[in-house]
Amino acid sequence: MSYDKNNIFAKILRGEIPCKKVYENDHVLAFHDINPQKKVHVLVIPKGEYIDLNDFNSKASDKEIVELNKAVTHVANLVGAKDKGFRALTNIGSDGGQEVPHLHFHIFAGEKIGKMVS
Ligand code: AMP
Numbered sequence: 001m002s003y004d005k006n007n008i009f010a011k012i013l014r015g016e017i018p019c020k021k022v023y024e025n026d027h028v029l030a031f032h033d034i035n036p037q038k039k040v041h042v043l044v045i046p047k048g049e050y051i052d053l054n055d056f057n058s059k060a061s062d063k064e065i066v067e068l069n070k071a072v073t074h075v076a077n078l079v080g081a082k083d084k085g086f087r088a089l090t091n092i093g094s095d096g097g098q099e100v101p102h103l104h105f106h107i108f109a110g111e112k113i114g115k116m117v118s
Contacts, residue, residue, distance in 0.1 A: 001101075003049045009102035013047060023075050027067035030075040030107075039110030040079050040086075044071050050103040052092045072105050081109035 011017040019031035022042050033041040046068050050056040076086045086109035091098040
């Protein structure tokens, strides 16, 4: 499967679709999920074209990998989850429930997140 340049997050990265930005640097963008599942629900995405975590880990540079990991913690801190914690997760493929084929970490916070899976 090749990267779909017309996926919704690619359009957000190109500025063709707006987002509620939380954080941005040279390597990552973080924005509020359009359909929040918890009080705080933010997505952290790499700027590079990666379908999912497997694609990212096989193709991304060490710098990109470090930057994305650090951004998850940084963004969680920005949204006030430093003390009480949060859940970070990424869905991969159809069994994983991935809908948008551009790697993204969900950050859920602001309340008890509850059961790990349902
Ligand atoms: P996943 O099922 O892991 O691929 O999650 C995709 C997420 O992207 C869902 O939580 C959607 O609500 C979210 N989403 C879809 N379109 C947008 C958008 N335009 N802006 C922000 N979040 C979006």
